[in-house]
Amino acid sequence: MLSAEDNEILTRVGPGTPMGNLLRRYWIPACLSAEIAEPDGPPVRVRLLGEDLVAFRDTDGRVGLLEESCPHRGASLFYGRNEECGLRCTYHGWKFDVTGQCVDQRSELRPFSQRIKTGSYPVHESGGIVWALLSAPLGGPAQTLTPFRDFGTESLPAPLATANKEVIYCNWVQSMDGDLDTAHISNLHQFDAIDGIPDDGTDEPGYPSGYQSMRFWRHDARALIEVEDTWHGFRYAGIRVTPNGHQHARITAYIFPASTIIAQIPFSTRQIFVVPADDYTTHRYNFTTQPPQNPRGYGGPVFFTYPTYPFEMMAQKGVVPRPYNRGNDYLIDRDAQKGVSYSGIRDFRSQDAMATETAGPIYDRTREHLGSTDVALIRMHRLLLRCAKALAAGEDEVTLPALAGDFRSIRGAEKILEEGEDWRVLGTNDDPVVQEALKAAEDDDR
Ligand code: FES
Ligand SMILES: [Fe+2]
Incomplete structure (x- = not known):
């Protein structure tokens, strides 16, 4: 829960506001x-x-x-x-x-x-x-x-540069909250057919297939959230127990003030940047930062029918259309809700939009009741508030995080942990699978 005053500071971004001044530094x-x-x-x-x-x-x-x-x-x-x-x-x-x-x-x-x-x-x-x-x-x-700040795009060959933009009709912090909330995938993004996915032998320490990952989300809705503070903000893991009793970790990176790299097998560099158009409208950019690196095809494509974003409907110029919206109740299908998907809403991003937009144009956080699933977004709110207030108080701007650094070394990751393995290493430059991918990319360049 936040005080009404802190919620105002957190969410308002117009000229002269504390958060607006902070975002204008980046x-x-x-x-x-x-x-x-x-x-x-x-x-x-x-x-x-x-x-x-x-x-x-x-x-x-x-x-x-x-x-x-x-x-x-x-x-x-x-x-x-x-x-x-x-x-x-x-x-x-x-x-x-x-x-x-x-x-x-x-x-x-x-x-x-x-x-x-x-x-x-x-x-x-x-x-x-x-x-x-x-x-x-x-x-x-x-x-x-x-x-x-070069997130990797400065040296990205032009044909590999893909970016799109989605409009979300609510305050930018609500959109960020959804991106830093791994727990919701065990509910909002569930569909019943996952129960029919057989164990393909990858529910064991190492990298599971994409199918198995979905089974894990469904199997354990009570993810344990752990956060590690970093120079760019923080990384956090959602740790679930798999059907075979292993620890499955999904790691997402937060890059101050408004960016995330969401978990993927074995690691990910595709980035999301959330930008307030104003206090009530948000633009969510999704872009490639580095050439694809997945040396052994870990995770693999999921040849399974499940609700995906209707990319075939993506408009020209990269602006993602919003056929499912608040005006049409996201075309919720009540029959589908009883036998196909948990939400009854067609695709993942529309499910997310339903959850974040229906909390209101600016959610009143004096009314929220936060729990164990909310540890990461609480950390983000605190960091944003602390920096916005420090800036407003005239403190030296060097206290601001993530103004400079090696942004290409920030990654999301996903893996079933080996005995005693620390999730904090996954997706970093010290992770063997990252080193393998970097070496393969170097060899390709030669
Ligand atoms: S309003 Fe006169 S030139 Fe633009
Ligand atoms: Fe989501």
Whole structure:
């Protein structure tokens, strides 16, 4: 449970709020590169931390992220003409380059464009995402720039860079809470056919098949949660007992302030970054950071019919559609709920959306009753609150976690533990299966 005051601090991200100021210290996704793929193509609206912006790619391929409102008399630059290295407002023809500098005033008798600069933010494209740093207030003084954090995408070959974006209609912390909550997979994401999966011999110390992992989620709903604090935030394990009596660990990494790498067999580097569009709307980016590394095909594909996200319905440009939503009760199928799936909702991500969105636009955490399943998200709330308050109190910013470091060494992981094996090693550079994969990648490069 949080006090009403702490819940406000935790969830509100607009300009001048403690959490908004904290998030503005970090580079965050603004939009997908694919949304503004074409030079001189249509600009897109970008709502980010409660601010209304517009992104566009100019004639030379450079990306601009400007205040949406034209500094002349406020018309929206979303309707502007993207032409000849600038975005031109169609009301009176003022034109702005990617830095926000006004470069033309075609209707003025005595142009003064050199004195007009509209609000703009620094951007950096990496891994199919346009990242932005909102540390300086629009039009305000430039502040010390935080270095861009390379999660691995800087050296990722372009064809391997895949990123998508999903819109979630609730506060960003609710979405983060779901990503740091391994316990819910034993309930929300269950379906009855898992009972028919036979033991294929991988329910023993080592790496189970993907099928067996699902059996374990279903078999033991009482995961033991353990957390290890790290330089980038923390990693945590959900430890379940398997049907054969072994310890199965799923390890997820939290990268401060709003990113996770979720467990996968044998380890994972695919990353999630949650960005508040505003206090009530969240953009959840899912992106590749490193070439796929799975030396022996551990886990393997699951050739089993179960509810997956309808990727075949993914819209062009990587923006994931939301056919199941609160407006249609996520198309819950009450018959399916009695004999097919635990939730009766079609796919995993819609199940997640149901759980997080229906807690309300901003969940009132003075009313929650937390238990043993909630240890990891409690740690996240505390860390965020501590940092937001320290920043508001004027303490030195070096206290902020995860501003720099080897982000490529952060991984999720999943394994059935050997006798005496410590889950904390899994997925780190000290894990033999990681070393094997890194060596294989090195050999491939030669
Ligand atoms: S309002 Fe944009 S040019 Fe006048
Ligand atoms: Fe989930």
